[in-house]
Amino acid sequence: MLVSKVLNNNVIIADDPHYGEVVVIGKGIGFGRSEKDSIESEAAEKMFILRSRREQEQYKQLLPQVDENLIEVMNEAIQTISTRIASPLNEHIHVALTDHIAFALKRTEKGITFQNPFLYETKEIYPEEYELAQYVVNLIEERLGIALGQDEVGFVALHIHSAITNRPITEVRGHSELIADLVDLIEENLDGGLNRASLDYSRLLTHLRFAIERVCRGEEVRSTDRLAELLGREYPEMYSLAWKLTKVMEKRLGLPVYKAESSYLTVHLQRLAEKDNL
Numbered sequence: 001m002l003v004s005k006v007l008n009n010n011v012i013i014a015d016d017p018h019y020g021e022v023v024v025i026g027k028g029i030g031f032g033r034s035e036k037d038s039i040e041s042e043a044a045e046k047m048f049i050l051r052s053r054r055e056q057e058q059y060k061q062l063l064p065q066v067d068e069n070l071i072e073v074m075n076e077a078i079q080t081i082s083t084r085i086a087s088p089l090n091e092h093i094h095v096a097l098t099d100h101i102a103f104a105l106k107r108t109e110k111g112i113t114f115q116n117p118f119l120y121e122t123k124e125i126y127p128e129e130y131e132l133a134q135y136v137v138n139l140i141e142e143r144l145g146i147a148l149g150q151d152e153v154g155f156v157a158l159h160i161h162s163a164i165t166n167r168p169i170t171e172v173r174g175h176s177e178l179i180a181d182l183v184d185l186i187e188e189n190l191d192g193g194l195n196r197a198s199l200d201y202s203r204l205l206t207h208l209r210f211a212i213e214r215v216c217r218g219e220e221v222r223s224t225d226r227l228a229e230l231l232g233r234e235y236p237e238m239y240s241l242a243w244k245l246t247k248v249m250e251k252r253l254g255l256p257v258y259k260a261e262s263s264y265l266t267v268h269l270q271r272l273a274e275k276d277n278l
Contacts, residue, residue, distance in 0.1 A: 003037040006030040007063040011071055013056075014039060021056060023094075025075055058095045066102045073143045074098045077136045084132060085164060093163035100159060101140065104152055116151035118180035120196060123154065124205045125179065126161050133157035178252050179208050182245050189241050190273055204268050211261050215253055221260045228259060231266045238269040 004021065005013040012030045016022045026043055033039070063071060074097065082089050107113070116122070123130045133156035141147045158176060162169040183205070187194045194201055214221060232239040242265040246257040 001039050001041060003033050003035055003039060005035065005060065006033050007060065008068050008071070010068050011063055012039075013060065016041075023059065025072065055091050055095060062095055062099055066098060069144060070102060070105065070140075071098070073140060074101060077139055080135065081132050081160060081163075085128070087164055089163040090166045093159065096162070096169055097136075097156065097159045100155065101136075101148075104148055104155075105140075105144070105146055108146055108148055113149065114151060114155075116154040118176045119151055119154040121180050121183065121205055122157050122176055124202050125176070125209045126157050129157040129160040129164065130154070132160050136160075174252075175209075175212050178212065178249065179205065181252075182208055182248060185245060185248065186241065186269065186272070189237075194272065200268075200271050204272060207265065207268050211257075211265065212249065212253065215249060215255050215257050215261070218255070220258045221264065228263050231263055235266055235270045238273055239266045241269055242266040 001014040001016050001022070001024070003012055004015050007013065007030065009028055009031045010025060012024050012033060014022055014024045024039070029039070029043055075094075078089070078093055078097065081093075130153065133153045136156050137148050137153050158172050159169055161167075162172045165172070183194070186204075239262065242262040245265060246262050249261075250257050
């Protein structure tokens with residue numbers, strides 16, 4: 001490999017004969033190095049490829065602003081995440097998650113904390129991502145001695161989900177906020193509120209998540225007009241609430257919601273309402 005740019009003492013950009021431009025990480029690997037210097041592959045502790053030119057440039061701009069110890073921890077964390085999941089990670093996670101954590105550490109050191117209003121929903125909807133995010137936050141505390149707290153676990157989980165699904169973090173965060181708002185609307189309309197520790201609540205969250213994903217894909221679920229009429233007649237309050245929820249989804253997503261979604265959502269809502277009345 002030939003050194004193309006030294007980013008700091010422990011990180012360089014290099015030209016690899018097989019993979020092209022790669023990010024190489026190793027203790028002291030950049031110390032005293034200059035452009036075009038030859039470097040043996042064995043000297044690299046970790047190496048990853050940023051195929052997108054945009055990602056390469058963003059990563060090069062980010063590294064000088066971030067503590068070298070954090071870079072080392074984040075690359076170890078991302079490498080571990082990639083080995084634990086079945087699908088490849090979007091390479092933007094190297095930029096987005098590192099930048100997010102760097103900012104979170106600065107806020108924590110200044111005593112500034114952000115409350116995560118949809119922490120519980122994130123944990124329920126994305127359990128695998130939440131577990132991986134917990135690992136990341138624990139690793140940071142272990143290596144850097146800074147505890148980011150549980151609220152931050154939820155934010156990190158969304159970044160991981162974004163990288164797994166190849167969806168922008170703004171979209172992932174927007175969907176989580178939408179689910180939290182839908183839940184608030186449901187709770188306002190149920191006399192006994194919601195038991196957020198119940199299995200039925202967990203099922204509701206899962207249904208809302210997949211309903212939103214179906215809408216975004218333009219995927220239609222089918223039901224008969226007869227079923228809709230039956231549900232509207234038997235459970236008018238919950239059917240009306242389900243209709244309101246789908247209208248909120250349409251407005252926030254900017255996409256049509258098929259009528260059948262209201263029918264299936266009514267069933268979940270009625271189950272919750274009946275449990276509250278027991």
